[in-house]
Amino acid sequence: MNDSHYCPHTPEEIREMLSVAGASSVEELFAPIPPELRAKTFNIPPGMSEFETFARMQAIAADNSAAMVNFIGGGFYDHIIPAVVDHLSGRAEFYTAYTPYQPECSQGTLQALFEYQTAICRLTGMEVSNASLYDGATACAEAAMMALRVTGRTRIVVDGCVSPFSRQVLKTYLYNQAVEVVEIAPLDGLLNRAALAACLDEHVAAVLVQNPNFFGCIEDLSPLAEQVHAAGALLVASVYPISLGIITSPGEMGVDIAVGDGQSLGNPLSFGGPSFGFLAAKKAFIRNMPGRIVGETVDKNGKRGFVLTLQAREQHIKRHKATSNICSNQGLCALRGLIFLSAVGREGVADLARLNRDKAEYAKARLAGIPGVTVLPSAPTFNEFTVFLPKPAAPVVAELLKQGIAPGVPLEDYYEDSANALVVTVTEKRTKKEIDWLTEALRAEL
Amino acid sequence: MNDSHYCPHTPEEIREMLSVAGASSVEELFAPIPPELRAKTFNIPPGMSEFETFARMQAIAADNSAAMVNFIGGGFYDHIIPAVVDHLSGRAEFYTAYTPYQPECSQGTLQALFEYQTAICRLTGMEVSNASLYDGATACAEAAMMALRVTGRTRIVVDGCVSPFSRQVLKTYLYNQAVEVVEIAPLDGLLNRAALAACLDEHVAAVLVQNPNFFGCIEDLSPLAEQVHAAGALLVASVYPISLGIITSPGEMGVDIAVGDGQSLGNPLSFGGPSFGFLAAKKAFIRNMPGRIVGETVDKNGKRGFVLTLQAREQHIKRHKATSNICSNQGLCALRGLIFLSAVGREGVADLARLNRDKAEYAKARLAGIPGVTVLPSAPTFNEFTVFLPKPAAPVVAELLKQGIAPGVPLEDYYEDSANALVVTVTEKRTKKEIDWLTEALRAEL
């Protein structure tokens, strides 16, 4: 009976409990299920011990290749994670708690999320932040839906320079809603502002851009914000949080809703998740925000404390009228983001951003020195940039992977007429030696 | 100035503090050190970031060979460690605390050590246990010194079947004391009882044996205990704690002081440490025990609590009259041992011991099937046994290591005329497949 130590009862205890429950067997408790509905098969393999389970998982992990020098990004970035992040987010009281519905016994989570919201506000230059969304892509979709609610309009304009994954997710979210999504094709790796001007009208709820964009280019969004606001729409920007160490914040640029993926803030690559999405906005829009929000208040003795607030926006209260369907979010990943940002700190985040850019600029110069390779010159970049090879990128990438280098993301799958284009990412973890290796390996393939 | 983030002060704070301290520079605070004594060189390399440090440590670890199937023991054993052991002993409140001198704010450590002492008593069948010693070898030496104190005698008799490492440590401890150490050469891998009888006299404080011994053999110590007690000496036995799941406990066999190494109880191999030594004894000897002891008591409201007790034995009170010089012990490793034993539990420790023996007996039969290989037949064994190869063991071992198998420990370095002997260890982690591989690899070398 006691096959698993995760079901602790002994046969004696089960007998006692059955007698209280007035049943002669556990099976009897399943009597409410009509016999004809009962499962006829159940093909899960037999269980195993913890030791065997872990050995199996090690074997699976060993079927991946760990020895890969990453010059790839595209939404997830290979950044340092200070040891404190694992140690502190690994405190059982954080990771085995639930959503802090009972604030008196959840002040740890609540205060941390309040601090997280503050960190996001300060990093993005926005006034209010929620307590996390799923990831950067769904955060774009949530921001778009938020703009639809705020403006009461029905169209979303998306810059084609936004990550193709984010654009796909946005379209999925809006798949069956009475909303039109208009995409503007990139122009030399930048937003085509003329095309945008042409489609800005009274139906447009929001314009969604990304900065730096998928090609790595950084744009000054301030003029764009004016243009968008003049049309009565909101400007939504997806940003790379580490880059905000040196790039003017979306708040300062006039953005209305800033979103992004928090993976780079202390969350491991982990084959794509979990990560978290952040969403910060001007305070005026707070009641239209999706997701949990933590607010400061006082207890009945006047002592400071924190609670989930503005819950009247949420699904467990408002059901189909909620601002979002989010219930579980990515609280623990947001906590990791907070710990990361607090470890790196005010000066450190600027240093870290500079280090990324320095490495990327070095790599850019090295790669540009390879005969036949050119760099997309449109705009300054942060830690990603686009190069054009003298021949199609895909087979070159496939070849370098075999040598243990992931040299970048070919754009072929995402943009037309871009077979030779490659987006190269260089984080602070990449050494000069690795960059030089990439250069030589690439040179040899071309 | 602020080179390391482990020294948190900012230059402003340093100025403020210096002004309070009445010094114009930090250097001035070192004025009490005569100038001529000041360090002239300091050749430690420049520091590095956490990320670089960890990368360096990874590179060092990668210079070891991790892919080794271990059939070696000799004091450290490759056993399973349930995940809970790391998670719970990794609680910062346990590992960043000090020795629990202030009991009110150290009940966590104190209660755990009380529970540890209880687990050791129950496993060994002894009445009292201390709160850990350094390792199994030093525990043998401490037990010998304890017997010298208890009996007031001056000679220690050691069975040559005791681990050579433990015997060497014992001799080192007694190196400069007015104590004689007599070793009895093994007879067919067992204690030479006739030789022992010949040297048991009124000078002998203790007889030290190991069970199972270094050859893997298990002996019934009960008759020996009678013999030793008749001579007015104490019987000290070093035991392998996992084996006590199925082997009669030293307490039941009449042993006076039971010691051993706790590595097998939830402590990783970790290239030899940290581990812990345990020491348990008959209650009559408690005041002569070395090391910390935790006792139950009550607080001033009658509530149960735990304290370090019998501290009058210890060096911080008794100085040169202390029962031992121990201050730091291996508390955290002992905690791991307790968690391990509590996870495995009463029935589990017997199952685990049986599993070890089943695997070892299977291996023994397989190896015995190789032409020219014979098994030392003297006594039953637990999870280690001695085989004789048809040729010297050392080159065979060297060859198998290259294939990724550590097939056993050759006895050549430790016993005369044993060039062909090999002690093979098989824990529950070794699979049938691995044992079969060992068999075939060995067969191929012979």
Place this chain on the structure above:
Amino acid sequence: MELIYEKSVPGRRGVKLPASDVPPAPPLPEGLLRTEPAGLAEVSELDLVRHFTNLSRLNFSVDTNFYPLGSCTMKYNAKVLENAAVLFVPFHPMTALLPGGGEFCQGSLGMLYDLGQMLADITGMDEVTTQPLAGAHGEMTGILLISAYHRAKGNRKKYVVVPDSSHGTNPASATIAGYEIITVPTAPYGDMDLELFRQAMSDEVAAVMMTCPNTLGLFNPHIKEICDIAHSFGALMYYDGANLNAIMGKVKPGDVGFDVVHVNLHKTFGTPHGGGGPGAGPVGVKKALIPFLPQPRIDMDDEGTFVLQTSRPGSIGRAANFFGNFGIMVRAYAYIIMLGREGLIQVSEQAVLNANYIKERLKPYYDLPYDQTCMHECVFSASRQLAHGVHAIDIAKFLIDRGYHPPTVYFPLIVKEAIMIEPTETESKAAMDAFIDVMIEAARTAESDPQAVLDAPLTMPVSRLDETKAAREQHVCYLG
């Protein structure tokens, strides 16, 4: 406790960054160059550690307290699962999307494939997508699949039907998926009113979303009939897997007639809740909906190699970046293979046994509006205590002072002063008995000294908090 920002000292650093081994780049042009650094905390590593370690100690959690939060399945999260997740930390998801990159990710891709297969077996579905990032995200994805299905058939449908006892996420998710909601009341016997359901159905209904067992912890004996009725109108049946912990190996939603199901890995499959997430919400579907599943999909080719399909024309697209909350799926996968067939059955059996045990033991002290054999949870009402001015929330606060996380209160909405208890299978009888004693003490104190209950909690870092003030002042970012 002070905020981390209140502990901040200008110039202090918590981590030393790697030294640069490349020349500094010229700065960004003005306008793009941030002028004022972001006002992040400036603390030492020790300050940071002490701050967050002490913050953690202000929480109740499964590892420190019994946490019988109904409908949340706060079971114990085995530690080996955390260790398993760490094994996959180094792998970049983009690798799998590179030309020839799949070869370097066979472990991860194969695990996702296998997990999908096992979840399909558990739920009785034909194929599973592991992309959705949470239960509600799975709901949205599932309803979008249903909309794609109807669209492909040329059906024009505008409604989704939900019972009034459903989780709030059900109607909220269906709304994002573009549907209007029809809510069907619960009948006095504790299930969706069958007659009213019939009346609600029409050809314009795209889907019916059900939890079974429902949020009262009751298995609906008419569930098959409901499925049949829905199908007769061309509607599909959506199974909210939040309560799957009750029925593993006992009944499969697919066998009953459900067409789409989501699974909460952080409930049934033992992954931790993280103080609110991350979870994961894989979605299983019947054959007819497979063409619409999100991409990339993972297939196994003839040689046993796992390959990505990134462009299936019928797909609803991408529900999220990359491969979902991969680390959560590692944990769930390890959980399933560790417990195995018998272990999972035992989970459901003991979850149900525990809930019935608590239900019977507490029945004399609290109103039990639907007095039946329950599944994995049971719902009481504090209506008897209300006579003394004590609400469900007061009982909850009383429990906190005794070291118990309260059950879910005020849900489902159909029970007045609801107290929803889900012990899960991992709690021992001793833990439940101690909880029951405190619940009985609460009931007695509510009669004998109601003020003592109203004053609780007294032992926590804060007493009851002013939520109105929080909502009014919207102080959601530290301004110091």
Place this chain on the structure above:
Amino acid sequence: MELIYEKSVPGRRGVKLPASDVPPAPPLPEGLLRTEPAGLAEVSELDLVRHFTNLSRLNFSVDTNFYPLGSCTMKYNAKVLENAAVLFVPFHPMTALLPGGGEFCQGSLGMLYDLGQMLADITGMDEVTTQPLAGAHGEMTGILLISAYHRAKGNRKKYVVVPDSSHGTNPASATIAGYEIITVPTAPYGDMDLELFRQAMSDEVAAVMMTCPNTLGLFNPHIKEICDIAHSFGALMYYDGANLNAIMGKVKPGDVGFDVVHVNLHKTFGTPHGGGGPGAGPVGVKKALIPFLPQPRIDMDDEGTFVLQTSRPGSIGRAANFFGNFGIMVRAYAYIIMLGREGLIQVSEQAVLNANYIKERLKPYYDLPYDQTCMHECVFSASRQLAHGVHAIDIAKFLIDRGYHPPTVYFPLIVKEAIMIEPTETESKAAMDAFIDVMIEAARTAESDPQAVLDAPLTMPVSRLDETKAAREQHVCYLG
């Protein structure tokens, strides 16, 4: 809190063992076969986790509280060091002792070699053994080395001289090493009385054991003279490295004249104290003592390969199994290479600055028997508070209620009602200021309301415990 044994239920299991893939062996013969299983706890994994997690929360620790425990150097233990130690978990130490096995352990052996070299540089010694498992174990090893040295020279010596302010381990260790102890009192200026020391010296003295700075936190200005005097009698100087944190890069014991030194890795080099251990106590020696070092020794051959020497004739033998507390050495090694030259110097500078800051701030409130510039710690006396019936131990308990681990009290024995404060370099000014405020509050409360101090602590899981009862009843094993 209940004991784990009180939570035990017969038949319950905390971990599932691997299934056997071999046939069962016939049982052991009677007499060898245990008849009654060992009475270990029988709990589920959840019970186990909740028990130990909650136990942990009853402790103060560096990660949760300021812990200025004098002479223990309770500095912050960087988290990356813990991660580094995990990297070495899989390696069996016996591998290195197998024929040809060293080849498979070059990483571990090389790290030990390098650590020895760096510790030799820090202490000014010629060679280091990393085998000793703790400070006291290092002391014993060091004195044994001295005894071997004397023996080899044919010297017959029987005494070891220690000052009365020394750590208790010094005389205890020297006793194990076979010597009798001569104790020299402290002079009014806070150091060992130089005149009495001269009188104590003779040709029969084998060694003089000193801590410098001493346990009052004072650097002995006569230390060179003491070394010279000792050497003139053929005695060797032993340096107790417990207080090394004060002087890294500032002064090297070897330069001063010490011949043997032990280092507490768990103090100066940032490895955690583990609630009492494990630590590590490497020992450095001058050239003349190298032949006697314990074995196995690690050498580097001409090709840069690290090899073991297992049979050096003069060696005192083995101090412990294998290679000492290897995991602790990994942490210390990572600590040293991370902080580097400048970092280590800064450690000592700020440790000294912090101690002097606290000393000056508290001087108005507590007697400071030796009012000098101190090194890394300072020793007050509660003698002024004693006038109100408040002892050092009462001040200690008062601090506990305010969230501070008390300083060391009643040590060194030469200071009446000693309060020995060692802040370490890792504490921020804010943390020290808050501690100072509470110390001042304690001094004031001792005057204004001494009973309030005597009643402390009130906020802990237990109030003051009956230690006499514990020692009398010797209840050291649960008998239930």
